[in-house]
Amino acid sequence: MSSKVSDLPSVLADGSVERRLAGRRPAVFLDYDGVLTPIVDRPEDAVMSGDMRTTLRELAARCPVCIITGRDRTVAQQLMGLDDLVVAGSHGFDIWTPQQGSITDDRVSGYLDLIATVADRLRDEVGAIPGVQIEPKRASVAVHYRLVAAEHRDRIAESVQRLLAEHPDDVALTPGKMVYELKPNVDWDKGRAVLHLIDVLDLGSDDVVPLYLGDDITDEDAFRALRDKGIGIFVGCADDPEVGDRETAAQFVLGSVDEVRQFLTALGR
Structure with missing residues (x-):
């Protein structure tokens, strides 16, 4: 099941996400480029802002936070300026946690x-x-x-x-x-990486709600993987026809990186 991005309700204007989280713990999975930093012309310029870094630290003190990115894992960690979060780099082919080290699927x-x-x-x-x-x-x-x-x-x-x-x-x-x-060419993508992390990190209980925030085509695999288990949130300006007309398996939308930080800040309180 999919919808146009322009038809999705905003997380900030709709209370559905808040109601689904009532009495339960979020587990937050985040793409990097376009979600935690704006899209830039040169990949090496996508350095996370100090404000977003603070927001992630505060959120990670309250609930599990995992970065799922197409970037090389070590590069993503350098750009974030954080080395104590779970990171799945290369679309989930290189998964690392501070506690367990590498938990990559060995295929x-x-x-x-x-x-x-x-x-x-x-x-x-x-x-x-x-x-x-x-x-x-x-x-x-x-x-x-x-x-x-x-x-x-x-x-x-x-x-x-x-x-x-x-x-x-x-x-x-x-x-x-x-x-x-x-x-x-193996059967692996961001969706399978998220399900692997939910299993390895013991996040599959009924009191946990997985949330995935992404903006790219590769994030659709994660949205679909969580369709019946959690919440998919597309990040992008729905008023932009190129974005708004796109079909997505996400259920909600946030319009910008600034709105992502606003949402994550509220989750971390």
Whole structure:
């Protein structure tokens, strides 16, 4: 079941989330880019604000807080300026907790050499294109083309498609905002990562309500995974036609990173 983002009720204007949390504990799962920081042209510029950092610290003192991001885990931790939260990097392929260390599903380990080879090919074929940014991660490689001139973008797409054709059984494409991300072709995504964390962190009891906040296509897997178990909250401006017309499995909406911080601050009280 899905709805247009423009048809979703706002968390801040609708009391449904508050009522569902009455007498129960939230467990909060958060995407990073577009949720905890605004989308920026250069990935390395998406540094979390001091105010958001304070908000997360206060919230984590009250309930479980987990970051689920497409970024490399260690990079996300550096950008947040926090190293004491649960983080699932690379779309859940690299999961770490302060108490238990790595709790990553081990299916990805056999693909690490191949992903490194794919990253090298991309550097050779498109790395010199002005504006392109190739971001190697532990278990994937992302090619950002937001700053690439329109006439060069087809060349990037062709390189990505060649790699997929050469490794159809081993490499898959994850869609994103102005980015191609190549990852191991295994049955794993942000939704499965969230369910894995709920199990490992013992958050499956009836007195816990999982909440997932995300803004990207990859977050839809998490919204669907929690549809009957928790609450999905889409982050984005519903008045923007490009966003408002999008179909989503989320149940509520927050319009901006500022509204996310307002909501998380209220949860942490």
